[in-house]
Amino acid sequence: MSDSSSPIKESLPASVKTSAFIALKLAVVYAAFSGLYILLSDQLLYFLFADPAIITFVSTIKGWIFVFLTSVMLYFFVRSQVQVALEASRLQQEVQEEKRRTEERIHHLAYFDGLTELPNRVLLTDRLAQIIVQSMPEKMQSALILLNVDRFKKINDARGQGSGDSLLKALSLRLRAVIRDGDTLARVGGDEFAILLHSLNSNPQSASHTARIVANKVQQALNIPVVIDDNEVRVTVSMGLTLFPDASDDSADEVIKRADNALHKAKNKGGNQALFFESEMGIAAEQYFQIERELRKGIDQGELQLYLQSQVDANGKVMGAEALVRWLHPERGLVPPAMFIPVAEDTDLIADIDKWVFEQVCLLLASAAMCERSLRIAVNISPRHFRRSNFVNWIKSTIAKTGVDAGKLTLEITEGLLVDSVSDAIAKMSELTALGIHFSIDDFGTGYSSLSYLKRLPIHELKIDKVFVQDAPANTEDAALVETILAVAKHLRLRVVAEGVETQAQADFLNERAVVTHQGYLYSKPEPAGRWLENQLLS
Structure with a gap:
């Protein structure tokens, strides 16, 4: 970053020095030329002509010649100064633009994932904190889903890091299609994503049910194999879900911790499943969704x-x-x-x-x-x-x-x-x-x-x-x-x-x-x- 901007910064002082040198040189030349011109021209007139009228006429012509030559010299001097000023302004704009781009790159690297261009853990945590504050007055429930790709390390080791990165980018596109406008999809770790569902419902049961529906949509979206290097790769994910705010003192870190606990439990149970954090509300939502799923199957059977x-x-x-x-x-x-x-x-x-x-x-x-x-x-x-x-x-x-x-x-x-x-x-x-x-x-x-x-x-x-x-x-x-x-x-x-x-x-x-x-x-x-x-x- 610094290497690309250093030539610009070094060229600006050089231009200023060159401009000052030219101005000084022109001033010296102008003074010498003017002095010699006046001294020599007057001596030459009195040497060549004795008639005062002729001397007066020639002096007038000499004066206009002096004005012309002075104007030409001033023109070249001013033009050179304008060019220097324009160049300095252009270089200054380039410096500012490079600074702006550098700040944007720093900001992007600080808040977004370089591989998938999704928000990272820092930005997710920031948005979580904002939603918690906004949700408190209306007691609106939101949800966080943490999901982890099952057996990703084996896929990465077997097919190489390049294929692993391609898989993560493909999964991010699939997940983007599942969430609503206004919700947040983030990549919070190597093979871990987060879905932040904003303002689902003031009723915890309904909010839990909606979060479960989204988790189900995620599983359905990932059921379709991903094609990486002309090879079909089938993936499953484990998910941990939690609602928030859980209490008046709930924090972003606590929300992430609850979802992470549920995620680990899902993985420990064999993966390829979604579990709510084990609070009474989470358990009730889990039972609710299980009854719905089994009832749908029971009607058909x-x-x-x-x-x-x-x-x-x-x-x-x-x-x-x-x-x-x-x-x-x-x-x-x-x-x-x-x-x-x-x-x-x-x-x-x-x-x-x-x-x-x-x-x-x-x-x-x-x-x-x-x-x-x-x-x-x-x-x-x-x-x-x-x-x-x-x-x-x-x-x-x-x-x-x-x-x-x-x-x-x-x-x-x-x-x-x-x-x-x-x-x-x-x-x-x-x-x-x-x-x-x-x-x-x-x-x-x-x-x-x-x-x-x-x-x-x-x-x-x-x-x-x-x-x-x-x-x-x-x-x-x-x-x-x-x-x-x-x-x-x-x-x-x-x-x-x-x-x-x-x-x-x-x-x-x-x-x-x-x-x-x-x-x-x-x-x-x-x-x-x-x-x-x-x-x-x-x-």
Whole structure:
């Protein structure tokens, strides 16, 4: 760096010295020329001419000649000085430009990786610190993913450092395509990269899930072999993830430390996996993502099971049932709905579950054993699925394919579905009601309850949530709520189903006030669809 700039710096003083020397030389020559010119010319005039008039005329001509010669000398002197000044200015600009480029190179080397041109650990740490400060007021969660190339040393030793560098550059391009604009991809070590995900969500669970999705995208992006020197190289990575800020005193170093601990644990477990830092939040996110992954696989491999829970009248006669889903995991056994339904509802998996349950119910109702019975089965439909543009056509197609009597179907929807677009919901419900399908508002009273939309909706039934039913006999507030729902249903001529009826006192409370269909452990527990059907055939 210094060698390239030294000639420029040395040439500037030389130019200045040359300029001063020329100026001095011209001044001496000018003084000598002027003195000699005046002295010799005057002597020569008086020697050659005696007539004063001629002497005067010649003196005038001599004066103009002197002016001309002086002007010529001044012209060359000024031109030389301007050229020196311009040259000095040009050289000074070159010095400044070289200084600027040198500072930029120093800055780039300080904050960016020379091989991949990605931010380095220093810049990553700086950005981490800034995000921590920015995130504190809004309690916004961000995430750091550290990833390490598995077996990179063996690849580097086998193919040479040049191939190893080419691989790292290729991986950096793959990783750049995965992250969002505004996020940071950095190279923090030899074969170690970092992904800084800025402002994911204020909810730690959602932020963890998003970070997991990015980690999954990284693995998918690196599944494709990298071509190095006409050879395919397959690589896997280990990843450590952590959210931040974890506390008010969280620091960039602590965040990196947590992610690094998780990374080492992933490598110690054999690599090719992503692990959250083992805090409660990290463990929960890990379980969440594992359930999502295994549930997706379980749906494809037929691990879901249809369960039915009877709905009975005041005398205990079965009027129908609600369809429920269970997941029979090959290792975990029967997974409770509370563990996988919330995960499914956060993803498109809930629509896949809806489709499977609805089709199984249609097949059951269309079977020879059920076609002669007037039993109705209710199926829960998620808001995410209901809002899809092809929902109505899918229902129609399934009914046509299975040959089920649509009049035996009830679709249960929640009040929350109606918040976004009541008009769209009414249009879809009306089209399906025309086929004979009934609609029920599930968990009525726990969500967006409004008499105005109840009057407009083509519904047939209200379901009282079990939280109101359980304490109604003893709690005056719950009793008042249940009585209000019963009054609304009576006014709108709607049927009522009470969920969670577990004691005779609860059943008596309901029966004393209205005609109510009961659903709960007092009458029957959820059971496999096959067993439920056998019980109905025997009754």
